[in-house]
């Protein structure tokens with residue numbers, strides 16, 4: 001029993017800003033790793049397109065599925081916008097005001113994934129129809145499988161957690177030095193975590209814009 | 220209340236087999252096998268229907284890959300890795316701990332104690348090091364004769380690929396895995412790693428990757444060596460899928476380790492642990508972690524693209540459909556060269572950590588060492604095409620990559636300067652860790668100098684693809700990293716296990732290893748210059764005596780590792796020499812703590828008062844104040 005007492009005195013009891021700061025630093029590193037990861041697809045795109053001598057990059061039979069592409073982009077951008085609205089509401093009016101827009105934002109990421117899955121099911125070409133088709137399948141595949149799924153996971157843990165504890169009074173006010181852009185005292189971990197998530201999701205929305213330009217506009 | 224009044228205060232003992240049903244390795248393996256069967260026989264079978272390239276040949280990659288992927292998921296579910304995420308998705312509050320009780324069983328579970336993960340890593344890495352080392356013995360056995368003797372050319376190349384890939388995969392974790400996880404939190408004064416579950420995951424991906432790679436033996440092997448060049452890899456048999464998936468898993472594990480280490484060092488340093496008081500080993504971990512975080516994702520992407528070519532039918536690397544093998548070579552080496560420094564840098568950090576302790580002098584040129592480590596890390600992203608000098612790349616690119624490659628020797632040389640400055644007029648003790656540390660500089664000097672010949676495009680033309688290259692990188696990786704690893708192991712073994720490894724056996728291992736390592740690999744420079752190619756089992760009969768010499772010496776390296784195994788068994792189970800609290804008289808924080816280190820490391824967050832290298836200064840304070848007053852914490856900025 002003595003050992004148990006010692007354990008609970010350990011890091012389980014540490015102030016919430018420690019984890020908040022870890023997440024805040026971690027999300028920037030995670031985004032850097034994502035730059036590397038999607039950079040590989042970008043490199044494949046540029047390399048294969050520029051080397052293309054015999055017009056096999058995208059034969060005329062390979063039609064760009066622009067409609068569904070716009071669908072994914074729209075869902076992602078509106079969701080990112082709502083994430084910003086939610087963070088703003090969080091700062092001004094607290095967690096209760098954050099919950100609504102955050103939940104809609106989450107639903108929109110699900111919608112983006114849904115449209116993406118529909119696009120794969122109705123793709124007007126096969127993965128083997130040349131380098132463009134290959135890059136398209138790989139890039140959208142990993143965007144859906146890595147970017148969208150990690151965002152869904154993170155946002156959903158926050159939203160469901162927040163709904164579950166909505167009747168519990170807010171925790172003590174803690175100060176997060178450095179992590180919250182020097183804005184001083186904020187209440188609870190969800191505040192910083194919501195901002196960290198917003199950073200990640202803005203970044204991924206930016207990746208989606210680049211994706212759209214390269215795969216649908218320039219093609 | 221007397222003890223007799225409440226007889227059963229402890230937990231009720233239950234039969235041992237009950238434990239098997241809870242999330243651990245056993246349930247992981249069971250669900251892993253189940254996952255493989257469902258993936259291959261159901262999902263893969265359905266998905267590959269109507270694709271004649273898969274179903275009407277004797278090789279169905281879709282079934283095989285689905286099987287492996289679902290097997291991996293099954294294993295992770297069985298280990299309990301999904302319990303927490305699912306709970307969180309349904310709104311459970313975040314927690315940090317998992318299975319941090321005592322006893323042997325926790326080593327076979329998802330445990331979030333960074334010291335347990337360090338020890339899991341140690342035995343995991345050593346196990347795969349042993350397997351890959353035995354592969355090396357088999358390779359050398361084949362090379363006793365200039366013609367095929369023991370294995371066919373097919374099996375020989377698979378053997379070479381297994382040895383190379385497994386070594387490259389496992390040695391990425393050889394220092395950061397055991398020592399990084401175990402000691403970095405302690406050395407920065409933290410109670411834990413920043414993300415304990417991610418830490419546990421980064422370890423458990425390692426044995427999974429090892430097993431998947433070994434499964435290639437049962438799937439007709441793979442013909443590419445450790446570099447997995449497309450488009451040979453796209454056309455290869457099923458075993459290639461094992462290589463691709465296992466290497467991608469290692470990439471994920473590497474990126475997670477780097478991520479976790481960086482956050483830990485950045486945010487969890489104790490008050491007073493300024494950047495200039497950070498142990499140099501931690502700096503080397505930072506440099507390595509940056510490489511892992513930024514280079515490993517490119518590896519994951521590269522492996523995935525080959526897998527897509529093989530399974531989904533994309534054409535990334537198929538020239539006749541608009542793809543390009545060069546795409547693979549660039550992606551691979553963009554990761555592959557930083558990988559070399561992912562191996563080398565922690566070794567440097569480790570020996571620079573050891574040198575001051577055994578010379579009783581401060582680390583000479585601390586800032587220079589940091590600059591050297593960071594400089595190497597940065598430059599290593601700009602040299603990758605030196606692997607492609609003879610591949611048919613644009614010749615105008617060669618001078619640039621020659622220049623950057625030769626430039627990288629400057630920050631590397633800084634580390635040598637630090638070592639010489641530290642040793643100069645030191646009171647040197649030639650204990651086992653010090654011997655290994657000193658040997659690194661001897662070996663790495665030969666490795667680095669031979670690298671100059673390979674970075675130089677004209678001389679690379681005649682040495683590329685020969686045993687010269689092979690000797691070069693064994694001098695850097697084995698002569699560097701593996702020596703550093705053993706140095707670190709002898710140095711920290713008393714702290715990790717509370718047992719002092721036998722010095723005499725340690726010295727015997729060291730001298731056998733050092734002498735026969737050089738007798739093995741130095742002649743291989745000559746063998747390469749005389750024209751013997753890598754990865755081919757037949758060679759000119761005139762080279763047989765040199766090859767036989769090398770094989771005999773290589774067996775002796777194997778013997779030196781046998782001495783190590785004997786040492787561990789003898790020291791732990793027979794001699795059982797309890798070490799003093801601080802056997803090497805080191806100033807490191809880890810030696811201020813009791814052995815074994817408690818679950819939370821520090822009872823209270825410590826305050827750091829000094830750099831860990833103030834040897835020879837009698838009035839220097841202890842590095843960490845383990846029981847600081849409130850005023851001291853505030854004064855240190857906590």
Ligand SMILES: [Cu+2]
Pocket residue numbers: 555556559602603605606
């Ligand atoms: Cu290189």
